[in-house]
Amino acid sequence: MRFSWFFAAVLLAIIFADWNMNIAATTSKDGFGGASDMVILAARSDPYYDLAEEIAHSENLPLTHSLKDALKHKPIFLLWVITPEHLSDSVFSQFGQTLQKHRAVISIGILTGSSQEKARSLWQRRLFNGKSLAVIPREHKIFLHEKEQTTSILLNKNNVVASLQEAAYVTFQGHGSRRHWLLEDGIDLIADDIPPLPPLLVNALACQTLKVWNQESIALRVLDQGAAAYAGFVYSPLAYAFGEPKGFPFSYTWPDFPIGHVVQVQNQGYLQGFLAWPFYFLLGDPRLSFLADMPYQLIDEYENSTGRVLTYSNAPKGVIPVYIRNGARYRFVEIPGVGAAWDHALFYNQYVQQINLGSDKYLLFLHQGGDFTIKLSKNLPWKQQFITPILSALDHTTVLYFAESNFLPGLIGSGLMLLISGWFAARRQMDIRQYLPDALVVGLALTLFRGGYAVMRQEHLHALYTNRIRTMDAAFDINIWFLFSSLLMAACGAWLFFNSCSRWKKMVTVLIIIFPSWMIAGFSAGIPMFINMLAKQKYGIALYAYGQGIMALMTCIVELFVVTIILFILSVQYINDCFYP
Known part of the structure; x- marks a missing residue:
């Protein structure tokens, strides 16, 4: 034996x-004491530098000229103002290497556009709460979600184009490239097909659509046509996306848990065994959210011998974002009836995903609606x-x-x-x-x-x-x-x-x-x-x-x-x- x-x-x-490798890869620097809430990043030589100065002056934010300098501020949010032509594979790889060395979780948004005026318009846009749309070619359907009800229509280019003009939030999961989304065999949605859009959020779970420096970039076209934000991958995603493709994890974002934080929670899931560095990025302001307030009520909170217990009521059905002030000191999270998660989990968790930002904890979990309880503990049982x-x-x-x-x-x-x-x-x-x-x-x-x-x-x-x-x-x-x-x-x-x-x-x-x-x-x-x-x-x-x-x-x-x-x-x-x- x-x-x-x-x-x-x-x-x-x-x-x-x-x-041990996972801890080394996910542990951030101690706290965000004296941290800036938001930092602007732009190179002096960038044609959009004037816009970066305008934003910094308008919002009274620090303006930095390199990622290393920006990270010295220990920001919660980072807005990177850059012309599309100044982005490239090498720029993103250097950016990723610097983020890896820093090891801090930061909500990053890239502000860009085919012109400085269009980039300025992107900064000024705000999301609205409305119909959500999931385009899933493998199922040959477009799923429409509104007021916790889901219907579907046949997937074809005309229906996709028409639906884009009515949606507040769009998810695409299928084959893609820097220039197109593949809807059906031989039928692509390309940049020229994108109509004028409302200020919606587009989340593309497809290969390489975020390469906005290429001609005929579909992501850049989506922004230029009026979208408020576009989330996507620089390279091919060999991973799991929490709550996707029909759970719409951005739907219940609110000012204390904006879309940039959702991107970072998703990136944590991608890093749990799949991606070497987080190349899932957001184009747009990471502070945007669909709701003005949290979509549930905290009705009880207390400390006990093992940790902290929080009880909430009246939550909607779907992927719920939960912000827990001073929750980062607790390593283990349990949501009865849903699942549990650990800060240093080795592998992807399909029930609960979490990140720590400074002293706070941010959770995503799939909920059937109604009341829920969160139990926080400092230690995970050895057997588990x-x-x-x-x-x-x-x-x-x-x-x-x-x-x-x-x-x-x-x-x-x-x-x-x-x-x-x-x-x-x-x-x-x-x-x-x-x-x-x-x-x-x-x-x-x-x-x-x-x-x-x-x-x-x-x-x-x-x-x-x-x-x-x-x-x-x-x-x-x-x-x-x-x-x-x-x-x-x-x-x-x-x-x-x-x-x-x-x-x-x-x-x-x-x-x-x-x-x-x-x-x-x-x-x-x-x-x-x-x-x-x-x-x-x-x-x-x-x-x-x-x-x-x-x-x-x-x-x-x-x-x-x-x-x-x-x-x-x-x-x-x-x-x-x-x-x-």
């Missing part, structure tokens, strides 16, 4: 190593520190097993293993029925583990998958074909294990048994590694983290542990022959 203890030791090492990341890792990998993996490669692989097993038996003139019952037990046990976990955690997996930024697969579903290929692959691998004498051959057959967890781990780590290698050569900075690979590796270790136990129970001599000859 020493092999099993080895797996457990590796798992613990991964958890605590990643925990260990169990939660393992469950998160299993959840993320199970979602990949069932919802996004193509079952055809699994079936082909399991069929190939069946042929190899038959060839192996024929070559050695063996009775294929030898060890078949034991092999089937191994296959059934692993398949029941995977399938049983998916069934028991189905609600959690569905909630997790709903938030995943994707262009296909409308909903999470337990795929029977994956379970069948899992059974066949594991049984064939186990049969080869029982019929092998070499230690190394047995180790290879164990990898066959737990396929595809190790393949997902390698793929999830290898692809970001390759992209980061190219990005470092071109931009001088990595783009993606390796959280998905770490989660898949943790799942692989758990499955190795399960398989080792099963093999040990079935026959001690096989384990001894394999690892202790």
Whole structure:
């Protein structure tokens, strides 16, 4: 059983190593004592510098000329005034590197436009509370949300253009680029298609739409046509977006929890294993909000022996932003009936997301409406520190097993293993029925583990998958074909294990048994590694983290542990022959 203890030791090492990295990446500087509420950033050489001076003078705000100087003020908000042509991949990468070194959470807004006058107009705009719109090409629908009621219409370019002119808040989730949103195969929404717009918020969960320095930029066109704000990605988002695409997480923003803070809460989720630095940015003023006051009432608050308890009433249905003054000293948050979160959580949490700004805490969570209670604690139980990341890792990998993996490669692989097993038996003139019952037990046990976990955690997996930024697969579903290929692959691998004498051959057959967890781990780590290698050569900075690979590796270790136990129970001599000859 020493092999099993080895797996457990590796798992613990991964958890605590990643925990330490996570703390280093998310801990901000101590407090914001003497901090400026808002700082203006603009280069003296920028053509829009006059506008930056105008804003600084009008609002009595400090004007700085480099990000390092701006960060010395320890601001809560930063407004970066810049002409589109002065932005670039290298400018954003340097900006990201500086933010990483500073480690403080700041609500950043980029003020720009195709002319200085249009940039000034962007600064002067205010959001209005009205109809919300979700454009989701994979579902071939436009979802309209108003007064907690949702309807849908057919997705086509005419309907999108017409709906944009009536909306206060628009979410797009699909394929995109600096020049377009892909609505249907061969049908794009491009810059020239954007009509005059009301002062709405646009949130684009698509690749590279924030590259406003390019000609025919769709994001720049949206701003020039009247939008008050545009949130999007400089590069491709391989991550989860909290409350998206139909929860409209910006809807209930208010002055103490404005849209810039929502962007930063989302960025915290993206940093939990997915992005190397937060390249999800806001074009527009980060202090904007849809509501004039908080959308619920605080009816009770008290301290107890374990922490602090706050009770609220009359909350609307949807993604609720909660601002807790002096809440940053509490590391653990629990919302009964919703979920819990920890300041230094390793992986993305589909129920509660949070950031600390100075001494205050900001939460986002999905609520069904009515009363809710928030419990704050300074410490997280040790058992939960260990169990939660393992469950998160299993959840993320199970979602990949069932919802996004193509079952055809699994079936082909399991069929190939069946042929190899038959060839192996024929070559050695063996009775294929030898060890078949034991092999089937191994296959059934692993398949029941995977399938049983998916069934028991189905609600959690569905909630997790709903938030995943994707262009296909409308909903999470337990795929029977994956379970069948899992059974066949594991049984064939186990049969080869029982019929092998070499230690190394047995180790290879164990990898066959737990396929595809190790393949997902390698793929999830290898692809970001390759992209980061190219990005470092071109931009001088990595783009993606390796959280998905770490989660898949943790799942692989758990499955190795399960398989080792099963093999040990079935026959001690096989384990001894394999690892202790």
